Amino acid sequence: MVLALAALAILFVALALLRPVDHDESQYVAATLLTAHGFIPYRDFAYLQTPLQPYLFAPLALLAGAWTWPVLRIANALLGLATIAAVHRAARIGGAGPRAAAIAAALFATCDILLFSIGTARNDALPAACLALALPAIVRTAREQASRRDALRIGALLAAAAAAKISYALPALAYGLWALFRADRRPWWTLLGALPFATLIGALFLQAPEAFLFGVLGFPGQAPTEWYQARPWKLSTAAKLVDTLKFLALGPALLAIVATTGRRHRWHLILDLLILAGLIAALAPVPTWRQYLLPMLPALFVRLALVWHAHPPGKAMRIAAVVFACAGLAPTVEAVANGGIPMRDALRTATAVRETLDRAHVTGPVATLSPQFLPGTAIDPRFAPGPFYFRSTALLDARQERQLHLVSHARIGLLGDPRAILTGGEGAWSSGDDRIDALLAAYAIRRGYQALPVPGTRFTLYVARPASPRPVPHNSP
Structure with missing residues (x-):
């Protein structure tokens, strides 16, 4: 497993350096550099997301200097590796065997949704890693009484995910509501774990309330509608459906949804809630882009490992998995095949x-x-x-x-x-x-x-x- 992760790390870093420049990266590199030089998001400059990433990555910018941009890409690639490893670990804790857990994690690694998100200097990899790293403790909590340590860890990681990208607030809320129904899930310890990140958000909100609300809620809610008004098809329900199915089919995510439907133990409910919350978070904005679907994938592939452990896939399903995995790899191969670095x-x-x-x-x-x-x-x-x-x-x-x-x-x-x-x-x-x-x-x-x-x-x-x-x-x- 260690050798596989090392090889995957090398591959992800290489892909991050080979992927073409994307203008989406501009605001995330700029926010990190400005924060590293003492500027405060919202108060001193506009930031169109929740604020954790520029603060967490600012030390990297101070160390990297002129190399900040590629270093941020490398950091996201390694966060992608952590996301896959956490999915594998959660599946094993949930009872999946080594083979089923490894297959599910490997299929997750071929999803274009993930590969794009961890290949650029955007803000997708950090919240996905936080959510995935919370899954081992979430699975343990669902199967047995929660420990205080697990509750604190879950609260901190889910709050960190939401503090890095607002769409991850829905999976965090879904877990919080699920935890409230039973005292042995220690909801108040979970809340305590979330407190440091809630404090950071609250402090920045109080410094510049109007700028914070516009950056986190106003701009994401209004700007796409304004920009795409000349292309109203992109804002339609039909386009959303087509795009969602297309992005899920570029990799085994769509296959995983089909394979896991209707097959679960009672404790799998929390995984289903996280998947549903991630899907709702993806469908809420218009239009829907591939990286928006990332919040639903970690729990989905944990579920796939558990189902395939209990009900191993037949030959047709195995062939379909290979086909979808190749489809997921195709956009990345195309993107890096143009030559140059x-x-x-x-x-x-x-x-x-x-x-x-x-x-x-x-x-x-x-x-x-x-x-x-x-x-x-x-x-x-x-x-x-x-x-x-x-x-x-x-x-x-x-x-x-x-x-x-x-x-x-x-x-x-x-x-x-x-x-x-x-x-x-x-x-x-x-x-x-x-x-x-x-x-x-x-x-x-x-x-x-x-x-x-x-x-x-x-x-x-x-x-x-x-x-x-x-x-x-x-x-x-």
């Missing part, structure tokens, strides 16, 4: 950007939709969310944007005259939209900024020209 190229680009900033003597914050390419001290806090708020039009008014440290393209005039503007990172090549970056470039040109192409890259640095000296009046003789 995207993270190496990204570091070279970031180095070229940094050198161009130095040559232009730019010391102030730089406005850009791609803050992940900047050193932390150069990030304009108003662009910490990358392109995701800038592309909006009417989510906030001008006063709110100023108060929440944000700028939208609809009110780009509020940007003023930053020392520099960097474009080139938001485009089709990074799963983004070139038109959004073009708006920022057009603003720089209108304001008379000097364009400095960043050598060897697709980026352009626009530098504010020094103000012309005012004419000195003189007296006529």
Whole structure:
């Protein structure tokens, strides 16, 4: 098992470095860098998630420096490994044999939902690992009287998951309600375990309530509807159903749902509740993306191990599992098969950007939709969310944007005259939209900024020209 985990760790890290750049990573890298430099989420910059990840990863940024971005990808890859190991451990505690537990964990590892989530510097791997690491204690609690240690561990890990990503609050709530029905599950000790993370969230909320509510609830609830209004199909129930089935079928998750339906012991109820809560969390936002389905998978594959231990799969089911596993691996293989090492190229680009900033003597914050390419001290806090708020039009008014440290393209005039503007990172090549970056470039040109192409890259640095000296009046003789 140790050798298998070591091999899987090497594979996951390699895939993380080979996966193409994704503009989704911008806000998570930027938030980590800003937090590492003493900025406080919500109060000093907008963060569109719950706040644990930038605080937990900030020490990595301090140690990694210019290597922060790939280090965050590697951290997520290793968190993915921990997630798989925890699923295997929970299955064994639940009574699954070594073979059934290993097969279920291996099938979990082939799900495209998981592989994408742990291959980028997003905020999916950390909460998934927290949820999965809670499962061994949850299974033990369901089968016998809970210990105080298990109750504290469950509370802390489920609260940490919710503090890293709001969708994990639903599985945490599902467990809390289940625990309340019997005193021997020690619900108050579970609550005590959750207290440190609840305190962190409460403290940050009190520092900037409006910014916190907008980042955690307002933006996720409103922005997708606004962005996809030109493509209403993506917001339809039919699209949600098609996308959900597609993402579950890219890997053995859909097969696992079919294989586990109707087969369980009484204590399996908590696993079913966690699966259902994870599914509801995935379906609540519009549209549904593959990483949204990750909260339901750890408990699902524990259930699969338990069912297959009691009722080993037949030949047809084994063949189907192989087929679905190959389908799950296919998107990752396609993504990394284009050649090159995207993270190496990204570091070279970031180095070229940094050198161009130095040559232009730019010391102030730089406005850009791609803050992940900047050193932390150069990030304009108003662009910490990358392109995701800038592309909006009417989510906030001008006063709110100023108060929440944000700028939208609809009110780009509020940007003023930053020392520099960097474009080139938001485009089709990074799963983004070139038109959004073009708006920022057009603003720089209108304001008379000097364009400095960043050598060897697709980026352009626009530098504010020094103000012309005012004419000195003189007296006529």
